[in-house]
Amino acid sequence: MKLLFLVLAITAVFSPVSALHFYLDGGEQRCFFEELPKGTIVVGKYDAKEYDQNSGSYSQPDNLGIHLTVEETFDNNHRIVSQKADPNGEFSFSSLESGEHKICLRSTSHGWFSSNKVKIALDLAIGEGSHIDSKGEDKVSSLSERVQQINMKLTDIRREQQLMREREAGFRNQSESTNARVVRWTVIQLFILGITCAWQLTHLRSFFVKQKLV
Template sequence: MKSFIVYLVSLFFCLAQINCFHFYLEGGEKKCFYKELVEGTLLVGKYRVEPYENQGALNKEKLGVNLYIEEVFDNDHRVVNQKGPATGDFTFTALDSGEHRICLQPQFGGWFAKIKTKTTFDIEVGDNTILDSKKTNEIQSLNERIKTLNKKLDLIKKEELLIREREREFRDTSERVNSKAVKYSIIQVIILFSIGFYQLHSLRGFFVKQKIL
């Protein structure tokens, strides 16, 4: 009973375990890690291989990785044999319970070159439902952020419409005021000309009566 409780506790701590580390490898060298996986456990990994410091004129596009996953408990039965670029990821679901070996082997141009590489390896081990729920939560969080951004965009659009409406009202008011000012100026000019003409006509009549003209 005690061993069973210990097994459950260790299983609980392994439900969502994350490991991130980096190491250095010579050309053609293989690095392996051992994980005790329960049937149905999902393993998610990310890796990045890059030349260590100055490796001369190295074509980084030719740098790749061989990934192996083997079932140690089943005479090292290889269940994953994957070749990929220098940066990538992978997922693996354990078909049976037992110890598994995860190996990374950098390669250059299809043949192992004598170059030193720095490899960053990040793995997450957990139950399918837990990891799926985490992904679902991330998606929901992204959806919430998108909704928030959409609301902010709608608010900005409404503010822009309000500003445009005020600008239009101000422009219409300015045009009405300018139009009225022009009309008043024209009326004033007409009145001034009329007063001047009337005064000239009156003075002419006065001079005629006085026999000055």
């Protein structure tokens, strides 16, 4: 029984799916930032509706569209996804390198920005393997299925740990490189100082000899 409760608790906490909705004014763009380890698959589903002032409700007119972009902020905002699509659809991409990714959505109308308010519902599934490709919404009913889901969550946790190790390795390499430069520059300064002192002593000795003080 305790194992079952543990399985249920971990399953509830480490869900790979996030859902949200937001509003956009005409010409406005909304961006979201995700830290993704290398090889992570992201699948998104969105549903956009435009406010109709005549009916006072949200609907999907034929001229409504969505412009979606995904950029790698760690690589000088390198764009890996850019697509214009219907107001209801899906997108997916795989992170080629570890780092922060920026996902942006903008509403369009007849190829131009609409002035009406747009409501967008966005679902993101982040992970790897078949568990994010499955679109079924049936509840898990057996312990074996829950254990399998826990294993997939643990895979996600290990992926996050790998990302942290990569960050720590990068920080350590940068610190070692900085320390090496500091030591090298200190040695150079001491060498220059030694040469300067030797030159000054030689110059003073020559001066005293010329003045017949030595």
